[in-house]
Amino acid sequence: METLKTANNANVTSKFSNTTGSGKVISTLKQFRDVNLGLCQSAPDFNAFLIDPTIVAITPGFNTREMGMGEEYYLLPEVAEHIHNIKMAYINGDYVEPIKVVIVDGVVTVRQGHCRLHAAREAVSEGHQITFLCNQLKMDEVDAEMQTLNGNKGMALSPVAIGASYLRLINTLGGMTLESLAIRENRQVSSIRQMMRLPGLPVELKKYIHSGVVSYFFVLELVDSLGESKAIEHIRTQLEVLQASADRGIKVPRSSNGALRVRPSTIKSPRVPPTLATQAVESIKMLNEQFFPQLKDVDFTTFDSDKEITISISLKTLNMLQTVRDTISEVAAKQLRKEERKRLKVQDESEPESDDQQEHDQTAA
Template sequence: MMVSPEMLVVEEGFNVRGVGMSKEEYWQQEHVQEHVNNLAQAYEAGDYVPPIVVKFRESDQKAVVRDGHHRLAALKTLLEREVPIQFVNVIEYKGDEAKQQLLMLKSSNSLQLSAVEKAEIFHRLHAYGFNPDEIAAQVGNSVQHVYQMLRIYDLPLEKKRLIQQKKLSVNSALAETSTRQKKFSPPKKAVKEVLELLSAKAEIHGDVVKAEIPLELWQKLLNPESLNQESEVNENQIGLELESETVS
């Protein structure tokens, strides 16, 4: 199918390219500019360029790019130079939003996605309701890999930017972010006191059990600071467990 280049538009926020970076910063990268220039040369020479994958918008029948943002950038470069490009080859894609994300992930006609960009797609699939097992089956990776991608998505924006700039490795970013997380168990004595209190004074109202628990006892159960203080003086309490998350 052939359409005029003026028919091609992008959907703001759809393209995962340059996640963690500004648009200008992404498109000014040397390898990106080289890729766009090569595509522009191919278009101008009449060489084969894979069709841009689009989804036609019902409101105005514009061709919204789903795969081929670099190709569109190349076309815009040629049009700015007043190179005559009357029509461009496109393919209409009719899959749902989740399948459109998978298209970006699996496309063999584009620059390889970075780990941060892949992580964005994995997160979107997860947000669409796919669990890690289902995502793994769809993308052909292990469940462990899916969890790794979701962890990358959760990295601070600055670390994502450094990864995109190739100034920080993914493993280093994950290792730096995997701080020791505090976990605690209630003191045995406090648990025993609560159980005794519930046995003696609890009131049952339908499906609800009500009981008054002294504030001090409640703090011993749920307040980490109170628990930390108690654990220093009472050897019968479990205290704090520190756990370090390992990087796979």
């Protein structure tokens, strides 16, 4: 038995009948229409059914677009704008494609078109009379999920939502393997595996991916190298740096929707200075020249892994190693100073605005 909810989370059967005249549980939209004429009617001109959007139930967590956020997903700026545009289309009488529904225990339940359903409910709650259409899915859950993946006529699926659909197809609905899904989706198996990791990420990282702030593969790279908390911290810091640059009129990377874009270059290791690289190579050469001749007669197969070996080293080689060590310390210190300057720039960008606000408050007082 699925958990269902209507617009006001009330008992889903309180406004309509979910059984036929003979007492059987309704299984088709036609049967539902016949016993609920005030709520559902045929719409032959659209090859669909007219239905009251407030009685269409939602299965919590079913919509993979929600990324595990539930109703909070529909409050995201880009999603809220999308829903508003659909709502205005309903209010203006424009044609909006029917949602796809199934009948669960006699209850009409949305499967595709959650944003359209939210938009229609908003329009109705504002007192508008709208034409809300639906059609019953005539396919199994696997084919319906694949249609969701490949349909994308409205807001495009985010990588997180795609990953959630992949998980459902393989782990929940069954009947598909990684290999068969990869073939059907024209992706590498490794790509399928990576995307299946996305739904398990913290909500903040999923929001960044959804909004186009950062690519999903870079997020996974950050998580693998830094951990989830540090990955979030890194992206936040880079967004602050980018915003500060943008505020100064500097051109910064942006995604196709205009959002600031954090790129993989922000985590690349600093370039090794030529001087340090040369010193490191020379020191390794000197070590090889001194160590291996001393070890040529040693049978390492008779040694335990924790066995200690005594070797000698020249003062010249020791001095070279100390020089390399000092150079590494200098490079690391320089990199730290560079990062500190970046951080201070971000603070400098925000401080004048804060000071101006304080002056405004003092004047107003």
